[in-house]
Each structure stands twice: as structure tokens, then as C-alpha cells.
Amino acid sequence: MLLDWLNAPCHAIDHATAAAARAHQDQLTKPRGSLGRLEEMAIRLAGMQGTATPSPDPVRILQFVSDHGVAAEGVSCFPREVTVQMLHNIAQGGAAVSVMAKAIDAVMEIFDLGIAVDPGPVVGVRSERLGAGTGNIAHEAAMTEEQLAAALTIGRTAVERAVAEGARLLICGEMGIGNTTPATALACALLDLEPTLLTGPGTGLDAPGIAHKAQVIASALQRHVEATSTPLELLRRLGGFDIAASAGAFIRAAQLGLPILVDGFIISAAALVAVRIQPNVRDWMLFAHGSAEPGHRHMMAALNADPYLHLQMRLGEATGGATLVPLLRLACVVHQQMATFETAGVSSAAG
Ligand SMILES: Cc1cc2ncn([C@H]3O[C@H](COP(=O)(O)O)[C@@H](O)[C@H]3O)c2cc1C
Numbered sequence: 001m002l003l004d005w006l007n008a009p010c011h012a013i014d015h016a017t018a019a020a021a022r023a024h025q026d027q028l029t030k031p032r033g034s035l036g037r038l039e040e041m042a043i044r045l046a047g048m049q050g051t052a053t054p055s056p057d058p059v060r061i062l063q064f065v066s067d068h069g070v071a072a073e074g075v076s077c078f079p080r081e082v083t084v085q086m087l088h089n090i091a092q093g094g095a096a097v098s099v100m101a102k103a104i105d106a107v108m109e110i111f112d113l114g115i116a117v118d119p120g121p122v123v124g125v126r127s128e129r130l131g132a133g134t135g136n137i138a139h140e141a142a143m144t145e146e147q148l149a150a151a152l153t154i155g156r157t158a159v160e161r162a163v164a165e166g167a168r169l170l171i172c173g174e175m176g177i178g179n180t181t182p183a184t185a186l187a188c189a190l191l192d193l194e195p196t197l198l199t200g201p202g203t204g205l206d207a208p209g210i211a212h213k214a215q216v217i218a219s220a221l222q223r224h225v226e227a228t229s230t231p232l233e234l235l236r237r238l239g240g241f242d243i244a245a246s247a248g249a250f251i252r253a254a255q256l257g258l259p260i261l262v263d264g265f266i267i268s269a270a271a272l273v274a275v276r277i278q279p280n281v282r283d284w285m286l287f288a289h290g291s292a293e294p295g296h297r298h299m300m301a302a303l304n305a306d307p308y309l310h311l312q313m314r315l316g317e318a319t320g321g322a323t324l325v326p327l328l329r330l331a332c333v334v335h336q337q338m339a340t341f342e343t344a345g346v347s348s349a350a351g
């Protein structure tokens, strides 16, 4: 079948190399464990990349831009046309992620997956339009089966391209007005939690706005969720082109052995659905930051994830992922360049 590739096995983590990296950390001239989670970053990357000299570089960012039919329900502070406006802004270098990608020297591929207004050809943007946005999940499925398969495949193909070009770390980002709503709906369905628990302000809704958004999500759940729903079917009914493309990218990255750095709230919903489709994808994920969106911690708990940064970020666009990259680099340089107790002639711990 068209989506059989989703079930292909994930690449194996190199546990021996990870164990050697841990042993190496313990020989460096510092009290054991004193560089805290910087040590873990290097060890995890060593196990994923199968090398004693791990590195996040080259970093590849996939930026998925698309509209969401549910924006018609008044679930965002911003009007829908911001999606296409931000597509131009991202491509022209003015968006937060554009500045960050340049500053950290990451290659960013920008995708138009289906925006309500067709922007036509835009320099630096791959046009992979799957429609004029998704269906409004309050009333209909977000995607047809064909659209879901196509979105997953766009993510898959982008990762194959990235790997062929030498990428060693994947970050997915998204931009699409209203997309905290499908992300929340998907999380509620996959975690079996109430919308009132997971629904947050997104771009900045007030308390009545959040209550309305939770109601919209509740009606979407009532319409689409059945006891027998598979994760893939929940993704089709409740997700978005951006979320599906990211899920496809994550599954392919794990299959090809490309480490994944998970961004904020929306991308975490994609990570969650990818892991529910194929549990071993989790082994390939690092988690950049805790989003200020309140439902995020529930997704992190379900993924058994403890994000590295807590900066009250709530933007998406891969900005949380980009923010962690300098720390990953530092962790890897320390891992490679520090002296050991033996080479430096420093006495190790007594006993
Ligand atoms: C100017 C602007 C730039 C953004 N970049 C990311 N988002 C983020 O906010 C949106 C999700 O929030 P909600 O569900 O409340 O609409 C998405 O586009 C997400 O990427 C932005 C939002 C705005 C307004």
C-alpha cells in the first residue's frame, strides 16, 4: 500500500558507541556528571550517529507552512491571511526562524503545503500545495486519504534529500494560523485527555477565547474520535498538512538514522503521532524546549521527554530547535576536545 513505508523498521541506535561516549565523559577532567545534560547531549548524538565524534552539523530545518480550515471558528488571535504573509516574511529573512537559521548556519527548506491564498512562485519556497488549507475539523476531516499520504510523503522525501546532502540533525518547524487547535485536538485524542486540560492561548487568546477554543476542540473530538481510531486516522481527521509532513519526516529520519530535534507545541503533536505510529522513532528524538503552551507538558510526559530549555517560548517555526543548536555544538566540542585525567596528569577521584 501507499503508506507501507511507515512500517519499515527504524535504524538501530549504536548502544556500544553511546556506552563508550559515556565512559569517555567520565574520563574527562571534571567531576563525573558535572557538565550535567551537556554530557547527555553528546552521548545521545554519539549513539545515534554511531561515532565518537558526534556533531549536529550540518543542521537541516524543514519549515512547513499551511492553512487550517478550523481557523474559521475564531480559534486564533490572528487572521488567516497572516499565514501567507509570514510565508513571504520567512522567505525574505524577516521571521524569527529566518534570522536564527542564518545565525546558526542551518540550511532551511521552506514548503508551501497549502495556504488559503495561493502565493504563486516565491523565491526560496517549494510549492507542494495539497489544497487551499485543510478541512475545518469542527465539521469535517482535515484531510482526505490522498492528502494525508501526500503530506507524509513530502516529509519523507525532504528527509531523504537532507540525508543525501549530508544533514546530521533534523529540525521541523511550522507556520499556519490556527494550528495550535489541531495540535491540541490530536494530543487530546492520542492521550485521552480533556480539551479543557490541554487547550491554551496559542497566539494569545484570553480566558473566554480559550474556553471557546476548547469547545471547538471538544466538538471535533466528538465528531472524529472512535475507540478503534488508529493514530494515522486521527492524524488524517484532526491534524494538518504541517503536522502530517513533520510526522512523515520524523518516521523517515528514524528509519535513515538521522537525529531529530523536536521543536514546540505543534511539532510535538507531530512527534507524538509519529511515535504512536512507530514507537522506536522515540529513540531518535531530542527535545529542545518546553513550550509555554500549557498542554505541552502533557505531551512531554506522554513521550517520557524532559526538554532541555525552559525559556517561555511559544512561537513554533522551529525557533526552539534552532535555539538549542549552539548548546549541542558546545556539548560536542567539549566531548571531543577536553583532556582526560590521564593525558592532563590530573588526579582522578579518590577511591
Ligand atoms: C505573526 C506570527 C508569526 C508566527 N510564527 C509562528 N506562529 C505560530 O502561531 C500560530 C499558532 O497559533 P494559533 O493557533 O493561536 O493561531 C502558528 O502559525 C504558529 O506557527 C506565528 C503567529 C503569528 C501571528
Ligand SMILES: O=C(O)c1cccnc1
Residues within 6 Å of the ligand: 180, 202, 203, 263, 264, 265, 266, 267, 291, 292, 293, 313, 314, 315, 316, 317
Ligand atoms: O510552542 C509552539 O510551538 C507554539 C505555541 C503557541 C503558538 N504557536 C506555536
